Amino acid sequence: MTESGGCAIAGCETRPDADAPLPLCAPHLLTAYDWVARAVGVTDVLPSPCLACGSRTGIRYPSGWLCAVCEWRVGALPDGEAGRTRVDVVYYLRFRDRVKIGTTGNPRARLAQLRYDEVLAFERGDRMLEQRRHAQFAAHRIHRSEWFDRHAALDEHIARLNGPGVDPWGLHQRWVSEAIAVAGR
Structure with a gap:
C-alpha cells in the first residue's frame, strides 16, 4: 500500500482489500491474474469431452484448450493410433x-x-x-x-x-x- 493507503499502482488511489495478498486494488489484482493465466492457464470444464481420453476437465489458455488429463489439444483429431487406444x-x-x-x-x-x-x-x-x-x-x-x-x-x-x-x-x-x-x- 502506498503512504496514501491506495493501490501500489502509480496514480491509483483505490484502497486494496485488507486481506489482499498484494497491495493492489481488486481491478489491478484481476489484471495481474489475467496476465499470469496467459502462461499457466486456467483449469475449467472443457467445452466437450476430450476426444483422446473422454475427460471433461481442461486447461484454458489464450491460444486454446488442453485436456487436463492427457494434454490433448481440444479440436485436434486423434490420429489413428491414439484414437484406438484400448484399455480393458x-x-x-x-x-x-x-x-x-x-x-x-x-x-x-x-x-x-x-x-x-x-x-x-x-x-x-x-x-x-x-x-x-x-x-x-x-x-x-x-x-x-x-x-x-x-x-x-x-x-x-x-x-x-x-x-x-x-x-x-x-x-x-x-x-x-x-x-x-x-x-x-
Whole structure:
C-alpha cells in the first residue's frame, strides 16, 4: 500500500482489500491474474469431452484448450493410433439388487448397450480377470450368467476397488491417458 493507503499502482488511489495478498486494488489484482493465466492457464470444464481420453476437465489458455488429463489439444483429431487406444476393464454394474461383472475395451459403448442403475466400479483387466472374478463369486452367480446376487464379499471387493471418493470413469480416463503416454503418442 502506498503512504496514501491506495493501490501500489502509480496514480491509483483505490484502497486494496485488507486481506489482499498484494497491495493492489481488486481491478489491478484481476489484471495481474489475467496476465499470469496467459502462461499457466486456467483449469475449467472443457467445452466437450476430450476426444483422446473422454475427460471433461481442461486447461484454458489464450491460444486454446488442453485436456487436463492427457494434454490433448481440444479440436485436434486423434490420429489413428491414439484414437484406438484400448484399455480393458472389468466393470461392475448394479441393476436393482444384482451386480453384473463383465469386461470391455470400450466401456462407454458397451455400457450404452446395457440396462443398469449404477456403475459401481472399474477394475483394470481383461477376460482372464473377469473369469477369475466370476469364479471368486460363483456361489452367488445367477444361472450361469454374468449377474450376481449382492453379498458382503462382493460389496467389500467393490469398495476396495473404489476407495474413498474414487470415480470409476475418472479411473478409466487416467488409464487411457497413461496408455497414450506409454505409447508415446
